[in-house]
Amino acid sequence: MKNKILHNLLLILSISFVSLSCEEDLNVEPNNAISEFDFLNNPDNAVQLVNGVYNKQLDYNMYCFSWIGMTSITSDDADKGSTPNDTGTDKHKMDNLTFNATDISFIDVWEGRYDGIYRANNALFYLEQLTIDPALKSRLIGEVKFLRALYYFDLVRCFGGVPLVTTKIDINNTEEINNIVFVRRSKEETYAQIETDLTDAIERLPIKGQYSPNDLGRATKGAAQALLAKAYLYQEKWQLSYDMAGEVITSGQYGLLANYAEVWREVGENKVESIYEVQATLNKGLIGYTDVQGARGTPDLGWGFNTPSLSLVNSYQEGDVRKNATVLFVQSTPFTLWDGFEGSPTWNNPRYNYKAYQSSIAESWNGNKGETAKNLRVLKYSDILLIRAEAAYQNSNFGEALARTNEIRVRAGLPELTTITLADVLNERRWEMAMEHDRWFDLVRTGQAPAAMAANGKTFVVGTHELFPIPNNQIIASNGRLTQNPGY
Structure with a gap:
């Protein structure tokens, strides 16, 4: 009260x-x-x-x-x-x-x-x-x-x-x-x-592996290192960011899941790709996150907000598995989601955020879609690989930037690059982290925001919209x- x-x-x-x-x-x-x-x-x-x-x-x-x-x-x-x-x-x-x-x-x-x-x-x-x-x-x-x-x-x-x-x-x-x-x-x-x-x-x-199973999900040394690497990146402290990301990579505690689509599902919670997640349970759930973004209509899964844009959809390269793992495409006839749930062609929007989808069939579920047991990913190993790649590129270490970027691309089902540009790294960051609450900040900190917003029919006011x-x-x-x- x-x-x-x-x-x-x-x-x-x-x-x-x-x-x-x-x-x-x-x-x-x-x-x-x-x-x-x-x-x-x-x-x-x-x-x-x-x-x-x-x-x-x-x-x-x-x-x-x-x-x-x-x-x-x-x-x-x-x-x-x-x-x-x-x-x-x-x-x-x-x-x-x-x-x-x-x-x-x-x-x-x-x-x-x-x-x-x-x-x-x-x-x-x-x-x-x-x-x-x-x-x-x-x-x-x-x-x-x-x-x-x-x-x-x-x-x-x-x-x-x-x-x-x-x-x-x-x-x-x-x-x-x-x-x-x-x-x-x-x-x-x-x-x-x-x-x-x-x-x-x-x-x-302690490092992640030193926690008992009952303490899984608590902040670790790797989580602190990962966040520090990211804070350095935002300040353009390239060498410090590069070094700190390297500490996470060489710790032996983290890696990429084989299946990108599983990163945001319950099966991927607190697994090898996870560095830090908000922990949610059926008794103490994450309030509103899935409900706000769930498909709107009949059957009703939520409010229908935050739908993936055509800009994002059209940006993916052919064969990128991250596209269908990120975007839930509404089809013209009844269709089946990854868990066997039947989606409806009458849902209000043509696309929804698949990463925010909480399965009532294959995941922990008590019928309360306003407070779910779905963990929220805050820091992931793939994020650290991309931080390392960007910092490496800014330090003219193009070989390291290429190697880390290709780790991401291989998992995504894409051919390896033979040369690297900063645009390549930032594009991979967009596709890898899509709908994960980093895109706006990445646009602002890299100076891409005015052009990106103009391409979307929006006006980014330089000198104001940075904050x-x-x-x-x-x-x-x-x-x-x-x-x-x-x-x-």
Whole structure:
């Protein structure tokens, strides 16, 4: 109820978390029912505290409708979908690049990440006080720092420099709030914080193979290295990105699945290609992700948003298996999906996102399509191969760029290239990562956005659309201390 009433204020997020950290995330009795000594000496409380930072990723304002709108519908890989009159509140504006600072998508993404950051900061504060096994404590701190870095990576890619809140905030300290919570730092400072958190996490976290089966899916050393390689890539720190991607590749922990189509299915969850996934179960599912993108009509599988574009479909080379693994094509007569489910020619749109499809026949299913057990892939080995290839090309190491790109192409059923260009690498990135929420950021960071949007009949405003607007409600809450991005 507190969140429902007050969630729009960044300051109030810290207040709401103070309550949530005791009641929901810890899963322990209220503080007045246990002693401080008992709390600080119970390792189970430490794990539950950290689980609360992970569980934030399942919420609607993390990876659901708003994130899909900002990262996919904006791009040339996807259209709004659904029906012409169903705007999805602001998703038609995402599609047309006519959005503004009052749109709900920006509010959701901003508040969702900062809620996660507050959880992380509170977890780190209490972890330092817990009297538990030092190795467990260090690992849990590493997990939280990875998650905080991930949340800031989303924020900096979307909004540029943002407020850096890295400690437990005293909600009664107005000066602290005004000087930290409501003050934007530069993009460079934000990336520096991401690098600091990930560097520390790398030192603390085990490799994937060292986790027990019960802990599968927790942040690993490889996940921290992969995210750091990606953060370096976005800053054009080519050699650092190349080296860090190399650490992941040579770790022996990861590889490509033989069948590309299985990467996003339940059978591919947490397998060799997975570096980091949001973990979802039937009891604690991912809210809205599959429902928003499911086929609309009869039989009804969802809302029908975020449909693959003709631009994406027409971009694939002949024989690329990734095309039919990514795009669910609606046919003129009844047709069968990969799991045996019968699709309908009456579905509203001609195409849907196959990667977001949750099978009610061949995968974990309890009938609740609004909260599914489908994991969300965040970092994959194929992504790292492409990061390595791009960084290698930028360093004039064309042989390495060619070799890593060809690893991707062979799995896709395409002939190997004999020479390599930057366009080759970026095209492979588009096809390999299609509908996986990287395309918009890749267009922006590589300078392709104006031409790509023009080819799609959209106007990319140089000097403005490189960043999304800071949510207006946050600027109001800060009494104008937060500054807006150019052009909004």
